[in-house]
Structures are given as structure tokens and as C-alpha cells.
Amino acid sequence: MKISDTLTNQKKELEYSDKVRIYLCGVTVYDQSHIGHARTIIVFDTLRRFLEGNNIPVELIQNFTDVDDKIINRAKEQGESANGLSRKYIQTYFEDSDRLNIKRATNYPKATEHIDDMIDLIKNLVNNEIAYTSKNGVYFRVSKFSDYGKLSKKKTEDLESGARIEVDEAKESPLDFALWKFSEEPPNWNSPWGKGRPGWHIECSAMSIKYLGKNFEIHGGGRDLIFPHHENEIAQSESFTCEQFAKIWMHAGMITINGEKMSKSVGNIKSINHVLESWGPNVARLFCISGHYSKPIDYTEDLLKENLIKLRQIETCYYELRLAEEQEQSEDISLLLVESREKFDAALNDDFNTPLGLSVFFNMIKTINSFAADEKITKQMAKQALPVLEYMLEVLGIKVQTVSDEEVKSIFDLINKRETLRAEKQFEEADKIRDQIAGLGISLIDHKNRTLWMKKEPIKAENQ
């Protein structure tokens, strides 16, 4: 598999020995997460599913930043402890994540539970004079890291003249960033330099090294983290280990609204909860991988609607295969299946090109659905096709609604009753039964010689 590496600006072969180790920068837990956060998570979840679907073990570490000025300020506003607030939003995060059908990461380390690891790392930097203490805290001496700027392609001179950096006379250079901030107020911890709390970037260095080692395969996050967060992580980590940090830097594009980045400060947020309520998890997932992961996706109702229609096609296909009956005619679809699987994998293997992969996927679905419409899907074909479809659904994280055996039985009885009525041309009565079936969440499709039933995901936005 090849992945575009932000550091080298090239597609790099993903090399690994026993497993692929991924560190994903998670969220700062001070509020509900929005669909932009979801996009990044979905991209990496889908990547992980793809690797695992091809028998490549993955270790995925995703952190929670649970100590930070924003959390502290928000907690103060709400008269709550910082810890209580972050816990609450961690819980919300997991609720969102589960509903989005995100596989749980291997571990979700929290900053507050790794203070000692951070202190050890800072100690090392201080001892090597890469970090220094000032009256406000401990700072990283950027001038000691000659590669500074290599990820974000920035020159230190340009940054200095940028003049948008906070003015802090206690720092040797405006570029230096905090490893440890002194604070007498909680949340704070003891350190060799004084009471305080960690700077933002140090947690990811400490935790990624702790869980994944000094160099691991992929470090990911949103594009907006490239500078300064990931740049600073590289500086800290490589100063500490004297080795190359992550092998590949993979960054997900932003979700925009009217071409503008979704963010709290602009106030154009669509929360994950909101999107899930209106469109459900499958549409949300399809939407989030409908463009290449590295590019922005503009949030529009039209685009969500388009993905809803696609979900319906998937559901139709799934049930056509599941409920296939014996037919007189058939087609040979082995080649279609083999080619679809190959092209799907090839698309994802080439820099995780999900839009291309999806086009292969929907081509296959369209073809199968067209055979189904012509009464050409046999049990034998379905048996061949289902594993391929299910593999792709598993990779994409799409969950089609299923029904229990008892439900199947009652649905079956109702359908038979309706068929009898239809044969007798008692259409009003037949329609009543159809409504009754619809009440169970089941939709019917009348084919020439049979009636297909399917359980569609209820989508609120569809009826509006």
C-alpha cells in the first residue's frame, strides 16, 4: 500500500514488520465533536478496517487531550471541575464513535494519565539543554532542532517575521513552545521545575513513544494539526530519541461549509450528533469518504442526500442477494466479482483512494441490482457474491439492517397474505398489509414473479 507522506510530499510504500502501528491525534474534550472530527476518525477507521480486512494487524492508538486551557476555561464557566468536564465529553465521544460504527482503537491514552512519561521526556530535553526553564514554564529551544519546519515546510525566519506568535518576553525566542506551564491552580501536578501542567504537544510525543515505540508506521490527524502541533511533536520526539519519528505522516482534509473550514470560531458547526440524528451512521460514513481523504469535503444537504440514495442501493443489493431464489436464467458474475474486489483493493492501496474504490463498489452493486431486476440472481450467484459484498461493507464500515428469524417468519406470512389478495385483485386490502409491513420497518419491492422485502435504515432527513 502507498500513502502520501506529508513530510516528504511523496507517496510512500507502507512498510511494516509484524503490524502497522498508527498514532492518531484525537480530540480535546471540552465540547461535542463535530462532523469534521468525525471525518478524520472515519478515514482512519476505514484505513484500519482495510488493513485488517486484508489480514494486516493494526495497532491504533488515539489520544484524548484532557488537560488544556480550553477545558479549564470551559469548566470554570460551567462551574465544574476540568476533570469532570473532560470525562463527560469523553463519554460523549465514545457514544458518537460507537454510533458511527467506529472500531474501538487499541488504546485511548489520556494526557492526565501520562504526566510522568511527559516529565521524563522533558527532563531529558532539559538535561541536554534542548529545553530551558523560564519564569512561566519549561520551553523547547527551537534553535536546537535544525530540522524545525521540515513537516510544514516553514522556515524559522518566516515564522519569526510572521508576527502572529504570542509575545512572551520570558521566552528566548518567539518560536519556542511550552513543554510545561507553571500553574498554582489545579489541574496541576508536581514536577522538578515546579507545579504546573503539560504543554499541548508533549503528550503526543510521550504517549506515542510509550505505546508504539520510537518510530512507528503512521502518524495521523487533521491537516490543521500539521503546524504547529505535529511540527513540534517531531522536534520534541526526534530530539529525545535521536531517531526518525513516524515513518509516514498522513493528514485528513477539512470538512467545509460554503468552502470555509468548519470550526467553533467561525460558528459553522454540524455536530456528529446532529448528522447522526438526521442521516444516520451509514450516510455519514459514505459522505466522509466520498472525497479523497487529503482533500476538503464541502458539507451540503445535496451531498448527504446523494449518499443516502447510494445507501438505498446497497441495501437493495444486500437483500437481493440474501433472499435470492432459484431462477431459470442466470449470469456468470465470477469475473465481475473478482475484478471488483481487485479494483477496489487497488484503489485503496493507491493512497487510500476511497472515491475510486467506491465507484468500483457501486458499479458492482449496480450490475448485481440490474440482474436482480431481470430475475437473474440465483442462490448460487448470491453465495458467490455475498462474501465480496460483505468484505467491502466491512471495510467501509457500512452496517445493513438485519432482521431476526422470527421477524422473517412473520414478514413472510404477511407477504404471502398480500400475494393472495393481490392475485384476487383485492388491492385495497393488499395495500393495507403493505402498510402493516412498513410499520415493521420493512419495504417491499414487487418483482415479476416474487416480492423482495428489505429492512431499510430509517433516515429522518428522507421524509423532510
Added chain:
RNA sequence: GGUGACGUGGCAGAGCGGUUAUGCGUGAGCCUGCAAAGCUUAUCUAAAGGGGUUCGACUCCCCUCGUCACCUCCA
């Protein structure tokens, strides 16, 4: 101001130096008791603008214009 990315048909969105991407939408037709879904076919014969390289460019190079992101917390 600096850095990076991008500009493809009504919309979304890929690949590729010479062949239909694909999907959605739209028109017509088929199927159906109706509905839904599906099918067939058509539609749009796209490449921001201007140069250049080439036998040939949407694809490579240059310029102009435009959009966005980062340079401050940010997925």
C-alpha cells in the same frame, strides 16, 4: 506578507500524455393494480484564462486570475 494545496460536465468526483471514469441529477421509455425499487436509452460531447513543450495535453512547463488551508487554539 510567507508557505502549501487546489480550480474537471447542472452537482459530486477519479484516472490518464493519444481510448466511455463513475455516481447523482435531468428527459424519454420499459416494468407495476398502484407504489417503490430497478432497467433501457438519451442528455450534458467537461477541463479557470493565456502561452509553451509535443505528432498529440484535461494530464508536463510558465504566466495570469480565482478559491482554500496553515502561519494563533483547532480534526
